[in-house]
Amino acid sequence: xxxxxxxxxxxxxxxxxxxxxxxxxxxxxxxxxxxxxxxxxxxxxxxxxxxxxxxxxxxxxxxxxxxxxxxxxxxxxxxxxxxxxxxxxxxxxxxxxxxxxxxxxxxxxxxxxxxxxxxxxxxxxx
Numbered sequence: 213x214x215x216x217x218x219x220x221x222x223x224x225x226x227x228x229x230x231x232x233x234x235x236x237x238x239x240x241x242x243x244x245x246x247x248x249x250x251x252x253x254x255x256x257x258x259x260x261x262x263x264x265x266x267x268x269x270x271x272x273x274x275x276x277x278x279x280x281x282x283x284x285x286x287x288x289x290x291x292x293x294x295x296x297x298x299x300x301x302x303x304x305x306x307x308x309x310x311x312x313x314x315x316x317x318x319x320x321x322x323x324x325x326x327x328x329x330x331x332x333x334x335x336x337x338x
Contacts, residue, residue, distance in 0.1 A: 215334035216291045219284030219326050220267045230257055230272040237270050267326065281320045284330060288322045294337055
């Protein structure tokens with residue numbers, strides 16, 4: 213048994229300036245950047261969370277700009293196998309997460325639980 217749920221909206225930006233990209237998205241979405249989050253990993257800017265909405269990250273990347281979703285799970289390998297059975301492809305591992313591709317071509321990542329209400333609100337898979 214494991215759990216998973218939609219976790220984070222990640223805005224991938226091919227840019228020389230994460231600060232400018234984060235500034236744009238912060239202004240566009242009305243969510244100021246949490247500056248202390250960038251100290252943890254300089255490739256990511258985290259925007260302030262809004263009650264009832266997905267967290268938003270702005271990520272500096274070397275590939276074309278796009279938006280991807282993170283699915284948070286308490287068992288990354290079990291969730292990858294479950295999604296592969298549904299037709300997804302495993303593209304690779306990065307740090308502590310797995311990059312997948314849906315049968316329809318969208319990429320997404322499987323990550324560890326990010327939000328404190330994960331246990332009570334995640335889907336349970338047997």
